Amino acid sequence: MSDSRQLYGLKDLREKLSERGYKMTPQRKEILKIFVEQRNSHHMSAEDVYSILRENDSEIGLATVYRALDLLSELGILVRLDFGDGCARYELNTADPKVHHHHHLICLNCKKVIEFEEDLLDELEARVAAKSGFEILNHEVKFFGYCSDCRKRISE
Amino acid sequence: MSDSRQLYGLKDLREKLSERGYKMTPQRKEILKIFVEQRNSHHMSAEDVYSILRENDSEIGLATVYRALDLLSELGILVRLDFGDGCARYELNTADPKVHHHHHLICLNCKKVIEFEEDLLDELEARVAAKSGFEILNHEVKFFGYCSDCRKRISE
DNA sequence: ATGGGTGCAAAGGTTTTGCACTCCG
DNA sequence: CGGAGTGCAAAACCTTTGCACCCAT
Numbered sequence: 579m580s581d582s583r584q585l586y587g588l589k590d591l592r593e594k595l596s597e598r599g600y601k602m603t604p605q606r607k608e609i610l611k612i613f614v615e616q617r618n619s620h621h622m623s624a625e626d627v628y629s630i631l632r633e634n635d636s637e638i639g640l641a642t643v644y645r646a647l648d649l650l651s652e653l654g655i656l657v658r659l660d661f662g663d664g665c666a667r668y669e670l671n672t673a674d675p676k677v678h679h680h681h682h683l684i685c686l687n688c689k690k691v692i693e694f695e696e697d698l699l700d701e702l703e704a705r706v707a708a709k710s711g712f713e714i715l716n717h718e719v720k721f722f723g724y725c726s727d728c729r730k731r732i733s734e
Numbered sequence: 735m736s737d738s739r740q741l742y743g744l745k746d747l748r749e750k751l752s753e754r755g756y757k758m759t760p761q762r763k764e765i766l767k768i769f770v771e772q773r774n775s776h777h778m779s780a781e782d783v784y785s786i787l788r789e790n791d792s793e794i795g796l797a798t799v800y801r802a803l804d805l806l807s808e809l810g811i812l813v814r815l816d817f818g819d820g821c822a823r824y825e826l827n828t829a830d831p832k833v834h835h836h837h838h839l840i841c842l843n844c845k846k847v848i849e850f851e852e853d854l855l856d857e858l859e860a861r862v863a864a865k866s867g868f869e870i871l872n873h874e875v876k877f878f879g880y881c882s883d884c885r886k887r888i889s890e
Numbered sequence: 891a892t893g894g895g896t897g898c899a900a901a902g903g904t905t906t907t908g909c910a911c912t913c914c915g
Numbered sequence: 916c917g918g919a920g921t922g923c924a925a926a927a928c929c930t931t932t933g934c935a936c937c938c939a940t
Contacts, residue, residue: 601894601939624930639897644930660816664905665929683868694862702854703877710850711882712839720874721859726867757914757919780905795922800905820930821904896937906927912920 585670586655587614594653605638609646613656613670620669621659621691627668661691661720681719687728741826742811743770750809761794765802769812769826776825777815777847783824817847817876837875843884 591610592602612630613620622630624643631638647668650656659667661684672680683692699717707714724732747766748758768786769776778786780799787794803824806812812824817840828836839848855873863870880888 596940599894603895603939605896637897641898641931642896645895660818662814662816683862683866683870685868686871692866692868694866696858696862698858698861702852705854706839706850706852706877707879710839710848711885712841712848712877712879713885714839714877714879715842716879717875717877719876721862721868721870722872722874723863723868723870729867729869752915755919759914759920761921781903793922797906797923798921801920892938892940894937894939896935898934900931900933902929902931904928904930906925908925909923911922913917914919915917 584673585614586673590655590673591653594655598653600649605642606646606649608636608638609643610650610655613668621661621667622669623665623667625665661689663689681721683721683723683725685725685728686722687724687732690725690727692725740829741770742829743826746811746829747809750811754809756805761798762802762805764792764794765799766806766811769824777817777823778825779821779823781821815874817845819845837877839877839879839881841881841884842878843880843888846881846883848881 588607588610591607595602595606608631609627612627613622624640624647627647628638628640628643631643647656647658647666651658651668654671656668657671659669659682661667661682680693680695683694685691696719699719703714703717706712744763744766747763751758751762764787765783768783769778780796780803783803784794784796784799787799803812803814803822807814807824810827813827815823815825815838817823817838836849836851839850841847852875855875859870859873862868
């Protein structure tokens, strides 16, 4: 279950913060650490992060969690995701800009989210950029359907 | 500015409602009519729909709007969209299942959303389905970047 | 030392829900 | 008629904000 993609980590944090004039704080470090250690699944909401902090007897407040997740996304260390479940979710970004894109399959029945890698979209992105005059920085692809488990269960 | 795609309309409403045991009500009809007539841009939020209703001296309550938008999406007459601006938005679905996919370009600066048609993703969808065992019903693609207007403005 | 960062609580915005009443089928 | 649908207001949720205090730089 190891991930061969090169992900951002704590080393990148101090550098990216000072680059932009932000301060390194124990709170920001601790919050990023949760993503790096992936104690739970990735795709964590602010509330998820907050409960892990409370389990660890941390005193970090919920508002700080929101502010840190925002900042870490702005720095490109985290990526903000939206699976339509009513809250923003976050995951570690890949440090290699060439592998910036992985996408999500969302099961409409059990709400499970699985990831897949696919770089077929670079061509599409280029075509869309040319047609529209947009400078495209990022894209997000979600597929909705039924996972194999739920398909079995439904057909039984 | 006419749209050649065949979109769902009021005729489909009664049929789809009774198919599933729901009732046809003046409220549901009136709400769908707003999308069909597209008085404003599509991509309307519940609040957008509600203000149009109030302009029309309608007595429909906001909760009813939320319930109707939910139901119309469930029936496949509307499609729920999420542009990350804090509220769900909706547009009319295409009645032709072969043209189910059009996507959105979102300008990170002025928040403008423009649409584009692209069916390149069918191949990708098939490949992802095969690899994952998912039965894929729908997909959603968003591109984020800067529109040509904002690019000009920024470079000046 | 100084201005950004934090924690708390309160406010904000969107969406959902409880309940009595209405009205479609 | 009976139960789904509605309107209203209150509640639920997620997220943001104001403010006094703290602490990286």
